[in-house]
Amino acid sequence: MSMASVLAPATLSLARPAARRAAVASAAAAATLRRAGLDAACPSARSLGSASLGAGADPRLAIRVASRCRSESAAGRGARAAATMAKKSVGDLAAADLEGKRVLLRADLNVPLDDSQNIADDTRVRAAIPTIRHLIDKGARVILCSHLGRPKGVTPKFSLAPIVPRLSELLGMQVQKANDVIGPEVEKLVSALPNGSVLLLENVRFYKEEEKNDPEFAKKLASLADLYVNDAFGTAHRAHASTEGVTKFLKPSVAGFLLQKELDYLVGAVSNPKRPFAAIVGGSKVSSKIGVIESLLERCDILLLGGGMIFTFYKAQGLSVGASLVEDDKLKLATSLLAKAKEKGVSLMLPTDVVIADKFAPDASSQVVPASAIPDGWMGLDIGPDSISAFSSALETTQTVIWNGPMGVFEFDKFAVGTEAIAKKLAELSDRGVTTIIGGGDSVAAVEKVGVADCMNHISTGGGASLELLEGKELPGVVALDET
Numbered sequence: 001m002s003m004a005s006v007l008a009p010a011t012l013s014l015a016r017p018a019a020r021r022a023a024v025a026s027a028a029a030a031a032t033l034r035r036a037g038l039d040a041a042c043p044s045a046r047s048l049g050s051a052s053l054g055a056g057a058d059p060r061l062a063i064r065v066a067s068r069c070r071s072e073s074a075a076g077r078g079a080r081a082a083a084t085m086a087k088k089s090v091g092d093l094a095a096a097d098l099e100g101k102r103v104l105l106r107a108d109l110n111v112p113l114d115d116s117q118n119i120a121d122d123t124r125v126r127a128a129i130p131t132i133r134h135l136i137d138k139g140a141r142v143i144l145c146s147h148l149g150r151p152k153g154v155t156p157k158f159s160l161a162p163i164v165p166r167l168s169e170l171l172g173m174q175v176q177k178a179n180d181v182i183g184p185e186v187e188k189l190v191s192a193l194p195n196g197s198v199l200l201l202e203n204v205r206f207y208k209e210e211e212k213n214d215p216e217f218a219k220k221l222a223s224l225a226d227l228y229v230n231d232a233f234g235t236a237h238r239a240h241a242s243t244e245g246v247t248k249f250l251k252p253s254v255a256g257f258l259l260q261k262e263l264d265y266l267v268g269a270v271s272n273p274k275r276p277f278a279a280i281v282g283g284s285k286v287s288s289k290i291g292v293i294e295s296l297l298e299r300c301d302i303l304l305l306g307g308g309m310i311f312t313f314y315k316a317q318g319l320s321v322g323a324s325l326v327e328d329d330k331l332k333l334a335t336s337l338l339a340k341a342k343e344k345g346v347s348l349m350l351p352t353d354v355v356i357a358d359k360f361a362p363d364a365s366s367q368v369v370p371a372s373a374i375p376d377g378w379m380g381l382d383i384g385p386d387s388i389s390a391f392s393s394a395l396e397t398t399q400t401v402i403w404n405g406p407m408g409v410f411e412f413d414k415f416a417v418g419t420e421a422i423a424k425k426l427a428e429l430s431d432r433g434v435t436t437i438i439g440g441g442d443s444v445a446a447v448e449k450v451g452v453a454d455c456m457n458h459i460s461t462g463g464g465a466s467l468e469l470l471e472g473k474e475l476p477g478v479v480a481l482d483e484t
């Protein structure tokens with residue numbers, strides 16, 4: 001345990017207003033766009049990232065999902081999550097099941113667009129390709145469907161039209177686009193769709209019935225197709241018409257390769273890890289990570305905490321945290337999580353030093369101080385060099401590492417050092433055979449910013465979905481699929 005001294009409790013707290021969050025988010029997007037020199041950072045890239053996943057084939061995943069489920073259930077842990085796992089895959093379908101068949105394929109093409117409607121990060125489009133290509137190669141007629149953003153009714157700026165050029169480029173064929181999701185025009189386009197081609201439907205959320213999981217809407221959508229493939233991992237935690245409702249009207253309803261790979265890693269590798277197994281949890285608030293921390297405490301050997309949440313733990317231990325982000329209503333929770341780690345024999349490490357700033361800004365004045373010496377008015381925005389070194393040494397001992405949430409305000413270069421060091425460490429470990437999993441959200445943006453995304457074994461394409469899986473929750477979009 002890292003914390004030694006106990007000082008008088010502080011009372012200041014720092015909420016992160018929406019505008020500030022928007023500013024850091026756009027800084028992150030800009031940083032992603034600036035990404036350069038990726039491969040140099042990762043000499044022996046494993047090509048196992050979602051972007052480079054071969055059609056259904058992850059050669060190192062010799063153990064099938066179903067068998068993982070059985071061993072997990074036998075161990076008496078994670079039975080609920082395991083129940084979501086033994087799902088039929090598109091790879092299990094014979095050529096005759098697909099040739100000439102109309103396949104409704106739900107993907108998550110919810111990508112960030114810039115002000116000129118250009119794709120700012122095409123990761124999710126690239127991640128959707130293996131399943132689409134497999135279906136094309138088998139002569140299926142692919143009816144591709146996705147949401148984009150959270151539109152209220154038909155909203156042109158949320159059209160899926162900007163996705164078509166990139167999708168066509170990646171597939172090496174022209175993808176057609178419908179201007180609607182259901183209805184006679186779409187039916188006409190589907191009837192004329194040749195074998196081995198793709199029709200992209202308009203944003204499924206242009207219909208309010210989608211998010212309401214309206215059975216009539218689901219039925220109409222399903223009536224376009226003969227069978228259903230769900231590859232939208234990022235939306236699998238939503239029980240919507242296109243992710244859950246349609247499965248009641250289409251048989252078979254199976255998992256796509258991306259969905260399968262996400263489950264393999266986020267449930268399979270986490271519930272049955274090569275040990276020692278370390279979890280790194282960061283991000284802004286402890287309140288949004290309680291479920292994940294509690295769930296990981298049941299499974300991991302080492303838990304490293306960073307990001308804004310550490311100040312709630314410090315304060316719970318009686319330290320002054322200055323103007324750092326603190327959730328005063330979670331102090332007891334922090335104390336109980338520390339106690340739980342002790343009880344479970346998990347080596348929980350908090351940073352011993354922090355980089356503090358005089359304001360929340362990229363050009364703030366900064367200094368490194370021990371975690372026990374944060375002055376009034378200053379806020380911790382990154383982990384310090386001693387912590388980086390201690391965390392790196394702890395990670396040296398591991399065989400499996402999962403990471404969710406940045407170590408600091410990585411959107412500001414000055415406070416990105418801790419996050420970048422952890423990203424580089426994971427890339428190095430990955431190269432040595434350690435299984436490295438990036439559990440979605442901002443940690444993905446962080447490894448992309450550092451240029452080591454391709455080094456990791458798995459980078460999740462789902463933020464909310466991966467968090468829910470790591471919490472041990474069932475995902476409705478997975479539960480609804482056919483069993484193996």
Ligand SMILES: Nc1ncnc2c1ncn2[C@@H]1O[C@H](COP(=O)(O)OP(=O)(O)OP(=O)(O)O)[C@@H](O)[C@H]1O
Pocket residue numbers: 016024282283284285288306307308309325380381382404405406407408409410411440441442443444463464
């Ligand atoms: N010390 C800190 N003080 C304030 N904010 C911080 C601090 N450290 C990290 N953050 C912020 O936490 C945010 C990410 O937190 P979040 O909990 O959302 O992580 P995530 O789970 O990776 O992302 P997502 O919510 O997209 O899934 C980043 O924007 C980062 O700037």
Ligand SMILES: O=C(O)[C@H](O)COP(=O)(O)O
Pocket residue numbers: 108110149150234235238462463464465
């Ligand atoms: O970006 C995501 O997390 C998914 O596409 C789901 O989007 P939603 O949170 O709007 O349902």
